[in-house]
Amino acid sequence: MTRTLGTCYYPEHWPEAWWPEDARRMADLGLTWVRIGEFAWSKIEPAPGALRWDWLDRAVDVLTGAGLRVVMGTPTATPPRWMLTKHPDMLAVDAQGHPRGFGSRRHYCFSHRGYRKEAVRIATLMAERYGDRVAAWQTDNEYGCHDTVLSYSDAARDAFRDWLRRRYQTTDQLNAAWGNVFWSMDYASFDEIDLPNLTVTEPNPSHAMAFRRFASDEVVAFNRAQVDAIRAHSDAPIAHNYMGRVTEFDHYEVGADLDIASWDSYPMGFLLDRVGASEADKQAYLRQGDPDFQAFHHDLYRAVGRDRWWVMEQQPGPVNWAPWNPAPLPGMVRLWSWEAFAHGAEAVCWFRWRQAPMAQEQQHAGLLRPDSAPAQGFHEAAQVARELAEAPEVAPVRAPVALVFDYASQWAWEVQPQGQGFDHFGLCLDLYRGLRGLGLSVDILPPDSADLSGYALTLVPGLLNLSDALRAAIAAAPGLVLTGPRTDLKSPEIAIRTPLGPDLPGLPAQSVMEETFPDRRQLERGGAIKLWLEHLETEADVIERTADGTPVLLRAGRRFHLTGWPDRDAARRLLGMLAREAGLGTIELPDGLRVRDTGTERFVFNYAAHPQEFEGHLIAAADLLRLPRPS
Amino acid sequence: MTRTLGTCYYPEHWPEAWWPEDARRMADLGLTWVRIGEFAWSKIEPAPGALRWDWLDRAVDVLTGAGLRVVMGTPTATPPRWMLTKHPDMLAVDAQGHPRGFGSRRHYCFSHRGYRKEAVRIATLMAERYGDRVAAWQTDNEYGCHDTVLSYSDAARDAFRDWLRRRYQTTDQLNAAWGNVFWSMDYASFDEIDLPNLTVTEPNPSHAMAFRRFASDEVVAFNRAQVDAIRAHSDAPIAHNYMGRVTEFDHYEVGADLDIASWDSYPMGFLLDRVGASEADKQAYLRQGDPDFQAFHHDLYRAVGRDRWWVMEQQPGPVNWAPWNPAPLPGMVRLWSWEAFAHGAEAVCWFRWRQAPMAQEQQHAGLLRPDSAPAQGFHEAAQVARELAEAPEVAPVRAPVALVFDYASQWAWEVQPQGQGFDHFGLCLDLYRGLRGLGLSVDILPPDSADLSGYALTLVPGLLNLSDALRAAIAAAPGLVLTGPRTDLKSPEIAIRTPLGPDLPGLPAQSVMEETFPDRRQLERGGAIKLWLEHLETEADVIERTADGTPVLLRAGRRFHLTGWPDRDAARRLLGMLAREAGLGTIELPDGLRVRDTGTERFVFNYAAHPQEFEGHLIAAADLLRLPRPS
Amino acid sequence: MTRTLGTCYYPEHWPEAWWPEDARRMADLGLTWVRIGEFAWSKIEPAPGALRWDWLDRAVDVLTGAGLRVVMGTPTATPPRWMLTKHPDMLAVDAQGHPRGFGSRRHYCFSHRGYRKEAVRIATLMAERYGDRVAAWQTDNEYGCHDTVLSYSDAARDAFRDWLRRRYQTTDQLNAAWGNVFWSMDYASFDEIDLPNLTVTEPNPSHAMAFRRFASDEVVAFNRAQVDAIRAHSDAPIAHNYMGRVTEFDHYEVGADLDIASWDSYPMGFLLDRVGASEADKQAYLRQGDPDFQAFHHDLYRAVGRDRWWVMEQQPGPVNWAPWNPAPLPGMVRLWSWEAFAHGAEAVCWFRWRQAPMAQEQQHAGLLRPDSAPAQGFHEAAQVARELAEAPEVAPVRAPVALVFDYASQWAWEVQPQGQGFDHFGLCLDLYRGLRGLGLSVDILPPDSADLSGYALTLVPGLLNLSDALRAAIAAAPGLVLTGPRTDLKSPEIAIRTPLGPDLPGLPAQSVMEETFPDRRQLERGGAIKLWLEHLETEADVIERTADGTPVLLRAGRRFHLTGWPDRDAARRLLGMLAREAGLGTIELPDGLRVRDTGTERFVFNYAAHPQEFEGHLIAAADLLRLPRPS
Ligand SMILES: [Zn+2]
Ligand SMILES: [Zn+2]
Ligand SMILES: [Zn+2]
Incomplete structure (x- = not known):
């Protein structure tokens, strides 16, 4: 397996005149992949049925013309405003019963059948047009991000009742399975069953668990519908970019319908908003991220992707969405990238090529600054590209x-x-x-x-x-x-x-x-x-x-x-x-030092903010060591 | 007064074939009382008007046949799902205006007149059928648990307006009593008065206080309607099982309509979720409960019951609903039970006989494990039964x-x-x-x-x-x-x-x-x-x-x-x-050691997790000492 | 400039027989100003169109007859209950979509055009009647208090769309200005644009910022409409009483339409609920307030008022609305008052004359106790009045x-x-x-x-x-x-x-x-x-x-x-x-000691709870020192 690099790019955000230079610089940097399209629905279809492919055709031309391989994202995480006029009840609803409205992204309920058809329609249209021209696909974007799997909408309620009918056949069987006799919670009809929110005290855990299984199944079905639509028109492999510690749907099941698993790795934001780290660890790893959290996800998505997996979005600098957003220690962008490869990644793509000066993520770093000058991450990406060019092919390996x-x-x-x-x-x-x-x-x-x-x-x-x-x-x-x-x-x-x-x-x-x-x-x-x-x-x-x-x-x-x-x-x-x-050799590693063995190499990563020694080698802060794999 | 023991039992949760053995084991354990029925409405009346008494008849037969005395609970805390179809507006509404729906228990507004009639109807039917066969009654279950006294429903608003009309006669008198001139809050009609939620800043405290008095009165009226229905057909004494630190209605007023006060004592859950204990006290008493909280309630319900009071539900092991749910220290189940008797309880009943394997409370211990083997509490209950058999009759006593x-x-x-x-x-x-x-x-x-x-x-x-x-x-x-x-x-x-x-x-x-x-x-x-x-x-x-x-x-x-x-x-x-x-002798007791005098005995309870000395006696952790009452 | 004192008075709260004695005592205390009227709408107009001026005429007579100058407040912060019957959609709506109802105050949406007309109507009527008799006006009361600037009502949404049309002309220009291409957030019509609440994740910051500018403009327009109505009938200067750290509208812009800026200064409540003080500072200044927070506002409102500014409400003792409400250290009421003058205030008015025994603020101290005896603040107010009588005229001064x-x-x-x-x-x-x-x-x-x-x-x-x-x-x-x-x-x-x-x-x-x-x-x-x-x-x-x-x-x-x-x-x-x-002399002041120079004097304030030395002078806790301004 050849390991490759890439980036995420939004041609619709920039003057068309900039595209060729951007493409050239990507190629010069040593990138193979460029992901595009996943938020561009309003540019592709500014009004219902009014399709504008020309600009996207030209963007694909420019990028492939520069030798880059395109990952095309379906834009279903950002339905345009007119979609809501067409399907006013497509919004997800929160557990308090409030609709989750238009104005950011992911404003759809997975259970809304009308929207699912729209998603299939746009995926089909894109696959028909670009099926032969792109090298890979991405369905939607970060399923479940912003707590969007669980929806308490009417559409979800109706679909849940259907799901229960299929699972339990009769309410007698459902009542027995859930133990509804406990508090006179028996149902006489599936139409009596509501979603398990807004109950006086906690609902029956069997009821809540059924809803959780149902909600996961809805994501699987939503994704599968797009996958089927794409496969009908394209042989390119299909991926989805999972988000860190989003667990509301079964990634293995979604992954079973895909060719590649990928995930979006933002180590520093994760440390502060989802790792559950102690205050001491937050302090110690503020500019590095948790030493185990990324590795855990790498190993998880290796399983989800049945050994084919990527980092689709790799943090290149400060982000905008964590409680605080410091700059990574110099070296960490390189370290994170190599750590992914050490765990078997096929590709690492940085999010994003150039920092956007507008809208929600304007404070999210890119490889380039908003004024197109190289940012910190650019130089570390260049180093990774140089190092990778000298690295051997690798094969997947089992851990002990x-x-x-x-x-x-x-x-x-x-x-x-x-x-x-x-x-x-x-x-x-x-x-x-x-x-x-x-x-x-x-x-x-x-x-x-x-x-x-x-x-x-x-x-x-x-x-x-x-x-x-x-x-x-x-x-x-x-x-x-x-x-x-x-x-x-x-x-x-x-x-x-x-x-x-x-x-x-x-x-x-x-x-x-x-x-x-x-x-x-x-x-x-x-x-x-x-x-x-x-x-x-x-x-x-x-x-x-x-x-x-x-x-x-x-x-x-x-x-x-x-x-x-x-x-x-x-x-x-x-x-x-x-x-x-079990006969395994163990090493008592100090905090922040971590080892990963591939088939040929032993990688040692120093997540600490100070140098640490490993078997006689001094590893600088935020640096890594590559040794031959011990026999 | 003879002091007695009991348990709470749900025949509808278990195969009928198990009932005789259960009844025999209860009697062998030395129990007198068995409470049943209070969550069984859907089994008694699976569809509106379709009454199924046969199973309950047989359960009463089996239990009384084993020599047990039945406490029958009216099932009004758990109206079946069809009730909601019949009375869609019967739900309570929270302070934010969200309905509090079906799927757990206590899903009714005390002010809904239609539901109140249904409650009277089922109580009447039960009293007619079992009035001669049961030894005591319990109305509903834990009024106010899960914050269910205050409801902001339309039914509550309408009833509140009626209540205000009766209390104040005219809005002029109401305006004067509340000082509504303060911020131009005067009303010209009772129909202009809303419930005191969702105001911009805090409502007039007089308005809020009136609502609190009204809400308590609604509980009193709801309970009284059931009591009247039962009394029409039964001479057995009537109780209600109050919940610890539920203060949203006046227990004295509800108690005035009842024969016996009882409460549900869960010392360890209370310590963590409602005592307001310091972190140090939570640590010190994690597996024992607060040393004063139970005693306070015992003394409170002695007043509410005018000397006739029980512990209707006594914790027998870990529960499921507190922030954390540890196991009691060995000895505490016995200690808690004896403490209730020391404060004058007529009866202590453990909740529940057998741990249920399903639904909301599946992690709530019983005297028996889910597989019917004795759990920790069983053995301590047996010890209390043995000790009680040797204890003398007692009479109520005034404290100084x-x-x-x-x-x-x-x-x-x-x-x-x-x-x-x-x-x-x-x-x-x-x-x-x-x-x-x-x-x-x-x-x-x-x-x-x-x-x-x-x-x-x-x-x-x-x-x-x-x-x-x-x-x-x-x-x-x-x-x-x-x-x-x-x-x-x-x-x-x-x-x-x-x-x-x-x-x-x-x-x-x-x-x-x-x-x-x-x-x-x-x-x-x-x-x-x-x-x-x-x-x-x-x-x-x-x-x-x-x-x-x-x-x-x-x-x-x-x-x-x-x-x-x-x-x-x-x-x-x-x-x-x-x-x-005042001429009273005082003892400077160390933390965790507590004394209670009855007419004949002095009890000394050690709530500490270590042995403590009292007047030359060493009392083990979670143990108690019985001395003659000092003269 | 002559510096003067005053108080806030509610004749409608007290028997008319008390008014003359109250007026006499105010004058005897040395007060110049008495603010009235701002919560009295229901007494002025108890039913729509049924105007009752007689009592207010007599109140103005009594107060002016005692030599006091009246500040008349328009009562628009407390629309009567009948207003809501007339305009059911006038309520503000919170970010979760819940209406903010009647029962306290400020229950109106700034964007409701019907209510704005009512506000102009009552202001016009008051100005017509009292335009020649009062010495100053106050519009409404504490715009923005209780988080009332941002409203998510239909009225606000419609007005926001109009505001956007005026600002951006076309949705193309709006889309470009906001960068809506970012996540396919483009709009095709202004009627598609909702308020930026209830979005799935954060809205476009440009969208949110536009809403914030709009919301501020609505306050400016609401105030301007009242100002225009008053000016048509009165030459008396017009003020508004801003509230501490309320920043949701542009005070400079509102101030541009007014003659005088004033603010409501509650140092102790602010310390606990809005300063953002450390726990150590809360402890150190619990009974004094933050040493810089009041001064900051004094200097701010000097700018907002273009050198004409007052403290319209000065804390005279414990209040009712902070997390805790201790009594000020003896001396602080005087200190706060002098500090305002040291920063250039024209007038300081204490809120309120007599503590009300009823309704929301019954625990808010006045200069008098509820039984009309002098409270702590009365004596300190008397001292300030005596000291002020001996103080020279002052002129505004620039700081360095x-x-x-x-x-x-x-x-x-x-x-x-x-x-x-x-x-x-x-x-x-x-x-x-x-x-x-x-x-x-x-x-x-x-x-x-x-x-x-x-x-x-x-x-x-x-x-x-x-x-x-x-x-x-x-x-x-x-x-x-x-x-x-x-x-x-x-x-x-x-x-x-x-x-x-x-x-x-x-x-x-x-x-x-x-x-x-x-x-x-x-x-x-x-x-x-x-x-x-x-x-x-x-x-x-x-x-x-x-x-x-x-x-x-x-x-x-x-x-x-x-x-x-x-x-x-x-x-x-x-x-x-x-x-x-910059050539400025600096003094390293210890915590709690603060200096303010006027044109002629140097004031040194000791906010500490212990004596402190300043250039050889010992200043008692909660005391102040007046020195000649250093040359
Ligand atoms: Zn809500
Ligand atoms: Zn009858
Ligand atoms: Zn006029």
Whole structure:
């Protein structure tokens, strides 16, 4: 695989006279890809049916003429104002019942069938016109950004009722599945069922979970409709650009309809607005981003894309949308880019070519300043391009450790956290940090993974329910498997399993009580459990306990189960023990230093704001080290 | 009085085949009571008018056949979905104007006359059918839980206007009573008056206070309608299960229509979500609950029930609804239960018999696990049953100290706190803590109490307005009486008294200025005043001052008045001085250790997570000590 | 100029029999002014068209008969309830779409044309009747208080569309000005444009900024309509009473239509609810108010009133509306009053004469208690009256330092702060503090100031865009001028300038990157930059840098530019350097001590709660010192 670079470009934002020079400079910089089109609907179709392709034809001509390969985005994240006149009820509605109006972007409800047809129509028209001329496609833009998956509109309500009819057939079966008898919540007709917002106290978690599954399915269907439309006219691969820590729909399912996964990586904004970092970490990594958050997403989208994945938008400087927006430390733009490649990215594209002087993102840096002079990121991009030109071809590689991440579990614990802060993503990220702090490279796996045979160690934390496939894979796994905490205690409808869960291959145990708490429970041998502790009855060996004797780590042969959420010290200690048991070499890495192994190289990244040493090498702040992969 | 035990049971949640075994195990455990029915409306009447009594008949048969006594709950907290089709406008509306919909419970507006008729209808049908077969009744469930007393619906608005017409006769009188001239707020017709939500800045406090009185009256009327319906067909005593720190309606007034008061005691959830505890106290009592909060409610409901009171729902393990839900320390389930008896409870019933595997409360522990095995609480319940079997009959007993608690004052200071955090309940609880820290047992009294002759010391803090009855009782009291702070400064309409209040028997004083503050004002002799300080002109002796000389404690003979809200140190010191002056023996109890005297015994409860000594006895964590009552 | 005193009085709140005695006591106290009428609409016109002037005639008779001069307020801040029946759509609507209803005050939308006519009608009627009898007018009351400038009503939307038509002529021009191409936000008709609320993510800042300019214009037009109505019938000067830190409309523009500016000064409430003070400062100044906040407003309204300005409402004791409401330290009522005069006030009027026992402000102190006895403020008012009687006539005086404050810049940075906490008012107040801490007196200037020739030093911080007039004035200024941070980087539409800004006379520089951050960037020589840092390319001298070398202070001759927001240490150090460079004498004042020079006197105010020394004089807590102005 040849690794490539690119950028995002908006010809409609600039005088046409500038396009040739822009294209030339992109090519000179060493870029391969240029993404265009994804916000341009009002220029393509300024009035209903009045199509204006000429300018876009010429833009494609100019760009391809300069040797660039075009990624064409469908513009469905920004329907023009006339669309709303045509479909006044197409807006999403928030949980309080307020419509989410025109004036920015993503102002549509995924369930509105009229708008879905419009999306297919424009995608079809673009695919017909550019199917042979572009090198790749992007559907829409950042599904779910700005909390846009969950809509409480009439369109969503009607579609939800249809979805329930298909899933449950009869209200009797739905009532039974949800346990509606609990508070006289039984329904006699699907038309009686509302969306689970504005209830007096929390709705039935089964009701809420059904809505979450439905909402994800609506995104999948919306995307699939566009994909089908494009495929009918183009052989170019299709991608979508997922957004960091947007978990309201199942990315694996959307990804199954696509050829390439990609994501938009804004490490510094993420640190302040979604990582959930401590104040100390925010301080330490303010101008670098969290040392593990990007890597987690890289590994996630490698799974979503079945090894074909990109960074579609890479932060090149300060952005505009985080609580504060500092400039990256010099070197970080290069570091982030190389880190993506170290995790197997095919391409890294910087967002955006030139900073726009107007509208919402005018304070978002580009590779160029608004006056077209090179910005900080330009020079680092140039360095990456030079370095990449000298780098070898690479092939995908399996990591020795796997971690199962599951969107449905994320929804389940949002619906029923049981204790403030319980979160599947957060739990997985904490364990991922623990593994990374030991120098381990990790593969992220979907919850229906059927084969763990390649992994020395597999972690299955916080999984709502083990699928049959995964249960069989665990049973057959030759390596170590660690389940828990809060794994397989519930049915897919969020009901307590009968008999009591978890139902773990080779490790018989029953959780007889679960508790959550704001404080910590110290372990006998160091570190602590926070937030969650399940009390198990088991025949397995107890190899770690809390100071007051509650079992924390169970073992039966090569199967392990964790009963609580470990803090950093406990995670590092316990995971280190497991890794060594699994025959893996571990390195106790200091904060901010991170290792990633590819098939041929070992990359060492220094996210710290000060130099750090690694095996005798001094790595400057925001710098990286490339070593041969250790054998 | 024989003290008894019970549990809450939902036959409709379980296979009928399980009922006999459940009933037998309850009886074997030593339980007397089983509460059923209160959420079962959709099973009793699955469609409008289609009544299904057979299953409930059989459930009653099975339970009574096992020797249990049934408490039947009217199911009006959970109207079925068809009710909403019949009465689409029955929903409560929140202060922002959003309807509070179906999908959980308590989805009705107390002012909706159509729903009130439905509630009377189902209560009548149940009373007709079971009036002779059940041993007690419960109306509805936890009035006011989930903030359901205040509704801003059209039904509430119309009923409020009617209520105003009855109270004020003419708008001229209303305008005068409220001082509407202040900002040209005069009304010319009752139909011009809206509910006091969504105003530009705060509404007239008299307007808001009228709405609060009205809303309480609606609960009283709703309950009374059910009580009348039941009484027409049953001689069994009627109770309602009040919820901890729900103060939006007058429990004394509802209680006046009932035979028994009961409340639902969840000490650990309360600590985290409503006690208002400091972070240190949350840490110290995370698995025990606040050491005074339950006792306060026990004493309150002894007053509400005129000595007949129960704990209808007692926490048996972790619950599901608090911010975090840890497991109680071993021993606490027993301790809480005995504490209720020490305060004079007739019965303690654990909620619930078996943990439900489905729906909203699936993480709420029962005496049994979902798989029917005994849970932690079961064993402690068994111990209480054994201990109770050996305990003597008891009779109600007066405490030496009284504290007046008043719902209208709670509403008044919510309407007009004057400083963030000023709260009648909180003030009363703080003084109650001060008394309890001195080893004193306390009676809580309603604001219309006419006889204080039995009390060596009576506290009347934060009372909006002294009733004529209470003023006369204070004048006649042979014991000490402490009024203030913020007592009797206003009219019942929330207007400043003319001449200036307070109007205290035997202690002439006028408050000429009131101030609130976020910091503390130190007292000359230790401790401090927080949040509130009224500046009095008085002829009485000043026996305590702030460091800068402001009078804090006034004395005229056996009458005392406090001008500020004392912190813990000041409360203990000042109340200790008063108690000794009143001839009461005091004990300086350490944190977490609490004493309650009955007619024959002295109970000492250790809420701490470590052993503590009391008069030479070592009491384990979460344990209790029973001594003979000191003479 | 003779300096005078007054009070606010509500004859409609009191028995008519009390009026003569009240008037006599006011006159005896030494008051000149009595403001009446501004909340009395329902008494003047209890039903539509039914006018009742008799009582107001008699009130004016009594007050003028006692020698007092009447300020008559138009009652348009409190339309009676019948107005809403007449104009049901006159209410403002909040950003969530909820109407802001009747029941308090300010319940009208500035854009409602029907209500505007009613306001003109009542103002006309009052002017016709009292035009010859009153000594001054006040329009409405505290425009913008309770967040009432921005309304999202249909009336506002329609008026906004008209405003846009006038401003932009065509949607093509609007689309270009706003950069609507950015996210396909183009409009084809003005009727497609909604207000910028309820968008999915933030609206186009140009859209939001246009709405902010429109909303301010609506206040100006509303006020102007009343002014025109009054002027047609009265020669008395017209004022409006602005409220502290209400910045949603352009006070300079409203002021241009008035004769006198006045503001309502509540130092203690402001400290807790709008100054943005640190916890330490809240603690230190709880009973005094912020040492610079009042002075800043005094200087601001001196500019708004073109040297004619009053304090229309001066706090006389505890108020009712702040988070907490303590009593002022003895002496502060006098101090605040003298401070206003030291800044050039013509008159200071205390709000209110007598504390009202009813309605929303019953806990708001007056000069009299509710029972008509003198309250704390009365005695301090009497002292001010005595002192003023012995004080000389004064004339307005220019300060040596100027600071430009601009409402449009306030709106711009609210629309696009780029980092949490960035705020034009806050930045100006911080620099004003820095100047005051050096003992400097300051003039505040509007952004279209065309002449800086009188100032040794002028500060122009955080200005969205330099007007042509101000740019020319800077170019011509003989004194020092300091621009920045964040000055002139944008167009008036909030778009990045082309070529890159700022465009500063005599100091060529271009900002190539701006960043915001929650931490501090230390300066080489002490102090730090917080929140904002712009990176400039410049030929100018860099005379201060951050520790990592980023230019912080640029100099070209007598022109200086600051690139970041200085903390207190940095502000004092840098401003001190500039002041000395400008030839100004500086004094390093301790916290709480503040100096203000008039033409003849030097006033020294001690806001601290402890005595402080100034040049050998000991000034008691809450006291002031009057010295001859140093030559
Ligand atoms: Zn709403
Ligand atoms: Zn009957
Ligand atoms: Zn006229």
